[in-house]
Amino acid sequence: MSTKNEVGKRSARERMQEERAREEAAARKKRQLAVIVTTLVVIAAAVVIGIVVQNGRSSSYSAATDAPGGTVGNTRLLIPVGGTAAPSTVTIYEDPRCPACEQFETAMKTTINQLLAQGKIQIQYHIASFIDRHDSGKGSKNAANALACAQNVGRFHDYHDVLYANQPQETDDAWADRSILISLAKQVPGLDSPSFEACVNNNTYGSWVTAVQSDFDKSGYNSTPTVLLNGTPAYPTYNSKDISPANFTTWVDNANKGKPLATMPSASAEALASPTAHNNPPASGAASAGHS
Amino acid sequence: MAAWIGTAVRIGLAIVWAWAGLAKISDPQAAAQAVRVYRILPETLVKPFGYGLPFLELAVALLLLVGLGTRIAAIVSGLLLLVYIASIASVWARGISIDCGCFGGGGAVAASQTQYWQEILRDCGFLLLSGWLILRPKTRLSLDGWLAA
Structure with missing residues (x-):
């Protein structure tokens, strides 16, 4: 038990x-x-x-309201320069802070302006701004916005030339300071004004600048300057010949054989053809003195 | 002793992932481009990956830092690194010149400026750390340990 x-x-x-x-x-x-x-x-x-937050942060761009005046293309991301009837089209992707672009401009500016004046070419500019990414800088974007502000008042090309002539070292993000961009604008007769300064300071075309860069990102071209002559890469070589003022002129002339040239207003043509002037009609002597 | 080494590995990896993630969130467009230049994903997936990956990295960093679900976080960490190593190797094999964009930046670079060897070796080092935690997920000063007590 x-x-x-x-x-x-x-x-x-x-x-x-x-x-x-x-x-x-x-x-x-x-x-x-x-x-x-x-x-x-x-x-x-x-x-x-x-994903949701970053989607919300990516700026929305509307071609109808956000693009500067006079821009062209499906979504108005391109800045055209020169007579639209010109037989050859030169497409240029440039970042304002890119040193190779500065070298290209310094070497080719005079030739390109002459070809423009002769009605042989029209240019379509894509103003990229990716150099800011490498050091979280602001200079490329600020300068691209300022160029859009200049485009909106018809002074893009002159201001573009001034910026490249005064480009800081790539490692120096000098244009993070917008007042420098504004003081450079004083070298372009008729550009600086209270509304231009407000446009630069308020980053008025910021979403356009982002959209242009986004378009460049997707283009498959991965460096600046990218230069196309009638769609064929022309920098640093075209059909395996190095670019130079003489060669570029020959390439354009060959491409234009048998085609009528565009006509430009004589004052603009004269200004473009002069190697020292910017491509706007000469304004008051005092304003344009002091740079060349 | 091994548990304390595990803690050091865990915190070290957490710092790496936090650094990698934070560097990629300030500019969503640049993050998307860093993904795009690998030319692996179709355009429709470029943005979701560019936008989402940095936050995945931050989540892994957070989990490793507090020691919650250490083994799972280490597995995700290891898988991510395998994908990154394979992607860099693929880009290298195809002769594309890019910055891996591992810690921000990214995009195309001159062929002379690629650093594929260094990038892959570095990621292999992080992969070893992840492997340690997958095999020995019990570490000191972890939420896992505190919850199991």
């Missing part, structure tokens, strides 16, 4: 211990599952929130 009782007690205790162990194991499993679920939720939530 007593032995039976003993056996019954022991087995009851064992059963209780087993029960407790089972419960603990179940609780541990539950906790582990909770940790796994929490971990996965944290990861999924972060990704979803991230």
